[in-house]
Amino acid sequence: MARAEPTGNRKTRSHVITVSDRCARGETPDGSGPAVETALRRAGYDVTGRTVVPDERDQVAEAICRACGEAALVITTGGTGLAPRDVTPEATRDVLDVEVPGLAELMRAESLKVTPHAALSRATAGLVGSSLVVNLPGSVKAARENLAFVLPVLPHALDVAAGRVADCGRKIAMREKRP
Amino acid sequence: MARAEPTGNRKTRSHVITVSDRCARGETPDGSGPAVETALRRAGYDVTGRTVVPDERDQVAEAICRACGEAALVITTGGTGLAPRDVTPEATRDVLDVEVPGLAELMRAESLKVTPHAALSRATAGLVGSSLVVNLPGSVKAARENLAFVLPVLPHALDVAAGRVADCGRKIAMREKRP
Amino acid sequence: MARAEPTGNRKTRSHVITVSDRCARGETPDGSGPAVETALRRAGYDVTGRTVVPDERDQVAEAICRACGEAALVITTGGTGLAPRDVTPEATRDVLDVEVPGLAELMRAESLKVTPHAALSRATAGLVGSSLVVNLPGSVKAARENLAFVLPVLPHALDVAAGRVADCGRKIAMREKRP
Numbered sequence: 001m002a003r004a005e006p007t008g009n010r011k012t013r014s015h016v017i018t019v020s021d022r023c024a025r026g027e028t029p030d031g032s033g034p035a036v037e038t039a040l041r042r043a044g045y046d047v048t049g050r051t052v053v054p055d056e057r058d059q060v061a062e063a064i065c066r067a068c069g070e071a072a073l074v075i076t077t078g079g080t081g082l083a084p085r086d087v088t089p090e091a092t093r094d095v096l097d098v099e100v101p102g103l104a105e106l107m108r109a110e111s112l113k114v115t116p117h118a119a120l121s122r123a124t125a126g127l128v129g130s131s132l133v134v135n136l137p138g139s140v141k142a143a144r145e146n147l148a149f150v151l152p153v154l155p156h157a158l159d160v161a162a163g164r165v166a167d168c169g170r171k172i173a174m175r176e177k178r179p
Numbered sequence: 180m181a182r183a184e185p186t187g188n189r190k191t192r193s194h195v196i197t198v199s200d201r202c203a204r205g206e207t208p209d210g211s212g213p214a215v216e217t218a219l220r221r222a223g224y225d226v227t228g229r230t231v232v233p234d235e236r237d238q239v240a241e242a243i244c245r246a247c248g249e250a251a252l253v254i255t256t257g258g259t260g261l262a263p264r265d266v267t268p269e270a271t272r273d274v275l276d277v278e279v280p281g282l283a284e285l286m287r288a289e290s291l292k293v294t295p296h297a298a299l300s301r302a303t304a305g306l307v308g309s310s311l312v313v314n315l316p317g318s319v320k321a322a323r324e325n326l327a328f329v330l331p332v333l334p335h336a337l338d339v340a341a342g343r344v345a346d347c348g349r350k351i352a353m354r355e356k357r358p
Numbered sequence: 359m360a361r362a363e364p365t366g367n368r369k370t371r372s373h374v375i376t377v378s379d380r381c382a383r384g385e386t387p388d389g390s391g392p393a394v395e396t397a398l399r400r401a402g403y404d405v406t407g408r409t410v411v412p413d414e415r416d417q418v419a420e421a422i423c424r425a426c427g428e429a430a431l432v433i434t435t436g437g438t439g440l441a442p443r444d445v446t447p448e449a450t451r452d453v454l455d456v457e458v459p460g461l462a463e464l465m466r467a468e469s470l471k472v473t474p475h476a477a478l479s480r481a482t483a484g485l486v487g488s489s490l491v492v493n494l495p496g497s498v499k500a501a502r503e504n505l506a507f508v509l510p511v512l513p514h515a516l517d518v519a520a521g522r523v524a525d526c527g528r529k530i531a532m533r534e535k536r537p
Binding site for chain 3: 260261262269283284287288291295297300
Binding site: 116 | 309335
């Protein structure tokens with residue numbers, strides 16, 4: 001497996017965002033956030049922060065934007081399905097500078113070998129400046145599996161994206177101006 | 180195969196829209212609409228309506244919007260290719276509240292095992308409120324095949340999406356205001 | 359393999375655009391442009407022009423638009439990854455009348471069998487009028503491979519798209535008006 005070099009430099013800094021109304025209200029313990037953190041540490045990443053936010057588009061977008069200011073890799077878990085409150089892909093697109101559709105296609109194609117329900121994940125991925133954002137599903141099992149599918153390409157992605165400049169503050173401001 | 184429960188409740192109500200200039204003008208009998216209807220009934224859905232519309236973006240969008248008012252599952256057939264008049268994906272996006280790219284990716288990936296021309300389908304899928312809209316190609320054979328690829332996940336999709344609120348009247352109004 | 363008929367008619371006219379700052383400045387010889395040209399000629403296409411442009415969104419968009427005025431098939435190579443200057447997919451979308459996502463999905467799915475890094479290609483494809491535009495990666499090997507994946511469906515795509523009318527001059531003008 002491709003491993004991030006655990007040198008403490010920016011490219012190994014990661015942040016995990018759990019998107020869940022019930023976790024944010026403290027009604028359910030957060031299962032997928034810690035599971036993703038463990039998997040990232042095993043792959044050589046420092047997990048320099050974790051955030052739990054409710055399924056609110058603006059709060060998810062701001063959490064991603066803030067996390068990209070300090071981490072090279074930002075993983076969200078939850079909010080990618082068809083449920084009425086699922087808004088993680090929309091919130092992610094609100095702040096992405098460029099979308100990387102192949103990462104989501106790869107996760108869905110590999111997940112379909114596990115379950116046909118994988119076709120219903122609306123997860124996306126892309127860059128905010130030189131930081132890579134990847135949406136994972138909210139179930140512990142699916143989050144772990146999907147992360148494993150993309151881990152091998154993340155070091156190369158972060159290498160190539162180095163030097164990009166983020167624009168997400170302006171993007172959030174523009175969105176807020178919309179009626 | 181996952182079967183919709185034939186209980187007559189909203190989640191088993193489906194509507195089939197044939198998008199075809201020639202069928203709308205009565206020059207060709209509609210082959211794919213009845214074929215899709217038969218396949219849906221076999222899978223446990225009530226087909227509570229069928230519509231035939233020409234390849235006109237506004238008429239397709241309005242037909243989808245209206246069908247989503249009465250049915251949980253709305254299947255279109257035709258207008259997904261590269262021909263000059265093909266506009267079904269654009270019309271569908273005009274009214275979708277959220278796109279579900281994995282369903283179209285699944286249909287293309289499976290169809291590619293049958294024919295390389297599957298790469299040319301621009302079909303999309305997504306939600307209008309709690310109703311799921313799926314574009315199928317216009318040929319009887321391809322429509323049947325593609326429907327079969329997604330049928331197994333539709334009951335779960337409709338379960339999860341229950342409770343979503345549609346916004347398509349406003350979307351059509353906004354589009355009409357554009358220059 | 360499906361072959362374009364070498365009859366000299368519009369459907370066999372192709373144009374290759376190399377997108378590369380270093381090639382445009384003459385710092386590196388253009389490897390992928392000539393490789394794509396050779397592959398197209400072998401498949402029965404006339405290569406009626408080649409262009410080299412830097413990774414500047416407006417210059418790439420204008421080169422595509424101009425090439426679509428004279429060729430039925432326009433292939434770009436380069437600028438599809440995550441590097442700071444990569445803008446080819448954005449420039450392509452600036453001028454596309456309709457996107458054909460299945461061609462890019464097919465290239466990524468097949469390329470993933472060769473390398474997991476294929477997930478990082480942001481290449482797209484679509485129509486400008488009746489001309490088909492396809493983005494390829496910038497490495498000679500990946501450009502050759504990806505072209506080979508889509509060559510079999512191009513003749514049918516060009517047949518079906520015949521008669522479409524292009525809108526890219528207006529699209530570029532609209533983009534220039536944006537703040």
